[in-house]
Amino acid sequence: MATMKSVQTAAVHKVEVVDVERPVPGPKDALVRIRACGICGTDVTFLHMGGMPARAHAGGDIVPVPLGHEPAGEIVETGAEVTGLKAGDRVVINPQDAPTGIIGCGGKYGGMSEYLLIENAEAGKSVAVFPDTVPFEVASLNEPMAVARHCVNRSEAGPGDKVVVFGAGPIGLGAAIWLKLRGVEHVVVADVIPSRLEKALAVGADAVIDSATEDVTTRLTELHGQAANALGQPRPGTDIYIDAAGVPAVINTTVNSAKWGAKLVMVAVQKKSDDIDLGGMLRSELTLIASQGYPTEIFEVTPELVEHHERFAKLISHRVPFSDIHRAFELTLTPGAAEKVVVSFDAED
Structure with a gap:
């Protein structure tokens, strides 16, 4: 069984890196190697709680949350029924399109992982392709x-x-x-x-x-x-x-x-x-x-983000390697320490 590293909530104000099974795409899915993922105020909210209440538990038990809903990466494998997408495509992701729950916000999967399964992968709905002229770190700004x-x-x-x-x-x-x-x-x-x-x-x-x-x-x-x-x-x-x-x-x-x-x-x-x-x-x-979320805007912004990527890049205050993930979240948790933290993943296996 192939495994990968994924970040989830632990104790209050803490995260942990866990080894989990690497997802295997079904015929309608795509597997994305994550190359960058932003940290958001919503992640901080989960950290303040140490997770989130489990809906299935009447007592409101706090359960760990796989984190990360601002990912950008590269498709490494597609299912036989996937059209319009291929291995090597650089993509940004719609975290709200996942049938198993919002990616990084209580769903089954989190984008702060080495790999992310895109269920029912469809260009323009679950992912959008962007060119290699845009760094992955900047592309991860697509969701916010x-x-x-x-x-x-x-x-x-x-x-x-x-x-x-x-x-x-x-x-x-x-x-x-x-x-x-x-x-x-x-x-x-x-x-x-x-x-x-x-x-x-x-x-x-x-x-x-x-x-x-x-x-x-x-x-x-x-x-x-x-x-x-x-x-x-x-x-x-x-x-x-x-x-x-x-x-x-x-x-x-x-x-x-x-x-x-x-x-x-x-x-x-x-x-x-x-x-x-x-x-x-x-x-x-x-x-x-x-104003809540992005009912239609998730991929409407992508072409302009590409066109003006140097301007949007100025929003990133800290680029932190995945190997230093704890420091990345400490920066985000410290008021005034960072404006926007993006975690970068090594491209190698």
């Missing part, structure tokens, strides 16, 4: 950039809009890139970490706000001009607020700053917060829009 793209799509931002993105992590910066590629006139990024704000400017943001030291409403008025809410009270001329931070201060700041008819798009996982000032929302007729 689909999340960011869906957020921007939900905002319906147009060229004449003025937008602020709260949170200069991978999703926030990805949203800023998509907004500029969409032709949006002015994009501001707000964060409390100066190095992240520098990165925001590097990927194309028009301006940044250090919300730890600057008054956000005042700065937005300086950048976007002055407008008013429904009662005529002065407000910044910002059209769209994007929450990629998930902290109560963002919601409160938006409600207090929003002009008449502004939009707030929530893409970050929301932390428990105080009550929202619904009266403040009413005074601005603020539209609240939730």
Whole structure:
């Protein structure tokens, strides 16, 4: 029996590398050698719990989770009934298409493994092929950039809009890139970490706000001009607020700053917060829009990721070899230590 190494949750805030059976593709499947896999905030959530509750157990027992839902790799074997894909194809993966559960998010398989079985492999549905001009590490950004793209799509931002993105992590910066590629006139990024704000400017943001030291409403008025809410009270001329931070201060700041008819798009996982000032929302007729996942965007983003791969590569702060996997997760668990960690796998058997 051939085996492979795979990463799963262990104790709280710990991962372990386990030897598991290497999957064997059936007639409709493909086997992918993983070459890179990103670490995401969802992985950190599983680490905080030490796994996830088993649905089959009434007592809610915590069971290990095979990790990794941002993989990119190379097909090494296809089943006899697979068409449109072949050994040697470099692919990004749709983790939500797996029939045995979302890859790396409670499903049978995790992408932080030497090999990954793609069940019912189908180009454009479960995987998308990308050229060798794009490094595997950059290709692994496909999934989080689909999340960011869906957020921007939900905002319906147009060229004449003025937008602020709260949170200069991978999703926030990805949203800023998509907004500029969409032709949006002015994009501001707000964060409390100066190095992240520098990165925001590097990927194309028009301006940044250090919300730890600057008054956000005042700065937005300086950048976007002055407008008013429904009662005529002065407000910044910002059209769209994007929450990629998930902290109560963002919601409160938006409600207090929003002009008449502004939009707030929530893409970050929301932390428990105080009550929202619904009266403040009413005074601005603020539209609240939730953005979850990527209903259609998972492979819509791939051609543009390929075209602008050097720009997206700037989002990666740390490239860590699989042999140093524990350090990769320690970096991700340490607040402010890393923006985006991607794990690289040796190409050799």
